[in-house]
Amino acid sequence: MHLTDGDLRAFLDQELNPADQERVNTLLTDAAATHQRAETLQGRAAWVGERLAALDPLPTETPITMMAARERLQQRLAEPQKETKMSNMRFARQTRLPWAGLAAVLVLAVALAFPPVRAAATQFLGLFRVQQISVVPVDAENVEQLLGSTSDLEQMLTSSVQVEVLGEMQEVANAAEAREASGMNVRLPAAIAETPQLRVQPGAEMRFNVDLPRVRAVLDELGLSEVELPDSLHGETITVNVSAAVAAAYGNCALDEVSEDLDEINRDCTILTQMPSPSISAPPDLDIAALGQAYLQVLGMTPEEARQFSETTDWTTTLVLPIPRFDTDYQQVTVDGVTGTLIERNFEDGHAPAYLLVWVKDGIIYGLRGVGDGSGPESLEIANSLQ
C-alpha cells in the first residue's frame, strides 16, 4: 500500500476510517522496525569493518609491485615442473592412504605391484580386480621407517618402474561430460542439490620390470627373505592399469585439493570420488597368499598375524587399505546396497573429525570423504542417493 501525503495527514488527524487507520498504523510501525533493523545491521557492518581493518596490510606490508610479481610468476612458470620421486611418493602416501581418497588407490596399486605383494611369471592370466575392501591398522611411522631402511628399494623403483599417464586432467561441467571423458557411468548424489565441481583424473599404466636378484636383496633388507619367488619371474613385467577417476566436489573446496590429505579438507567440503577397479596382471601359478602375507608383514604384522589374516583374504579381489593405527576408527556399514567401510579419523589438535566412506559396487570403487564422524545420516544419505 502506497501512502500519499494526504493519507498520512488524515492518519495524523485520525480522520481515516478505522480499518485504514489501523492499516496505516501497522505500516508505519513495521517501517519503523525495519528501519531500526537496517540501522542495526548497518552499524554492525561498519563496526565489524573497523575491526577487520586491523588486518589490512600496513604500508610496510604491501606486496611487491605487480610487475615484479608477474616476473616472479613467469620465472615460476618457466621452471621445469617438479615431479615427485616415485619412491618418495609411495613412502609419504603410505602413512595417509585412507585420507587421500581414491587417488590413493593408484598409489596402492603400485604398492600391490611391488614384489613383496605380487610378482609375475611368464604368462599373465590371473587378474586382480577389487570387489571388496579390507582395512589394516598400521603403525605408519614404523612402516615408513622399515621401507626407508632399505636403500635398494628406492633404486629398484626408480630404475624398474615406468608410468604412463593416459591423457590429461580435465574439468567438466556435468555428469554427461564426465562420463564421456572417463568412459564410465558417472553417478552423482541426488541428496545434494548443489552443482558440483567435476574433475576427470586421467588413468595410468604402470609397468614394473622384475629384476629378481635386486628384489631378493630388497626382501632380505626388509627381513622378508623367507618369501619365495620363482626364478621365472626374472625379466618379466607386471602391469597395473588404473582407469580414469572422477571427483565431484561439493561445498567450499577447491578441486586442486581433491587428492590431498583428509587432514587438510575444508570444514564445508565433501568430495565423492569414483573409479573403476584397477587391474593388476598376475601369473596363475603365483602363491598370492604368501605374497599377501609378506605385504602384511611389511605393514607391521607378525608372521603369525599375517598368516591368519591372509588365510581369510581373497587376494585377487580384496584391496587391503592400511590405515593409521592411532586416532582412527573403522566399521562396516551398509551403503549403496553393499557392504562398505567407514573410516573415521579424530585429530588431537581440535580439528573436527574427518571420515572416508569407501565401497565397491559393480566394479566401481567409490570414496566419499568429508568432515564429521561420518556415522550420522548425512554421509550415508549422500552415498545412498547416487544415481
Next chain:
Amino acid sequence: MTVKADNLSGETARAVPNRLPDFEAIFQQHWGRVYGVLFRLLNDRDQAEELAIEVFWRLHRQAPRHDDEHALAGWLYRVATNLGFNTLRASKRRERYEQAAGEQALASAGSDPADEAERSDERERVRRVLAQMNNRSAQLLILRHSGLSYAELAAVLGVAPGSIGTLLARAEQEFEKQYRAMEGER
C-alpha cells in the same frame, strides 16, 4: 605421456599451455586483491606473496571452466582461501601468529610504538575471533572486507547471490558476539 621412473627424480620439463587468453588482464585485475586476502588470512607478507603467485600459477596451468568473470573470481578466491586455510592448519600458524602478531607489526613499522602496539593487539584479537568462527563465515568476512561483490562471493561459496546478505549478516553477528565475549575476558 610416458615418464620413466628414473627420470622422475629429476625435473621434467613440460610446457603447459595457458588456456586463458585474457590471463594478463586477470592477473592485473586480481593480483593485489588476492594478495590482500591472503595477507589478511596469514599475516605474513612473504607467505601471502608466495601463495598469491601459487594461485596464479595454478590458474595458468589449469584454467578453470568459467562462464563469466564472477565464476572465474570465484575460482581464484576459493583457491586462495583454501590455500591460506590449509597453510594455517598445516603449520599451526593460527596459534603462532596470534602470539607473534604484535611483535611482527612492531618490528615492521617505524611509527609510534604505542600506536603500533595497540594496532597489533587489535590485529591479534581479530585474528583470534576469526579463528574461532567457522571457516565459511571467516572466509566470507575477509573476502567481503577485501572488496568482493555479492556475485563474486556467491561464486566463491557456491551459493545463490541472494543468500549472501543473510550469510554476511549472520557472520557479522557471530563476529561481534565472539569479539565482545573476548573483550569481556580481558
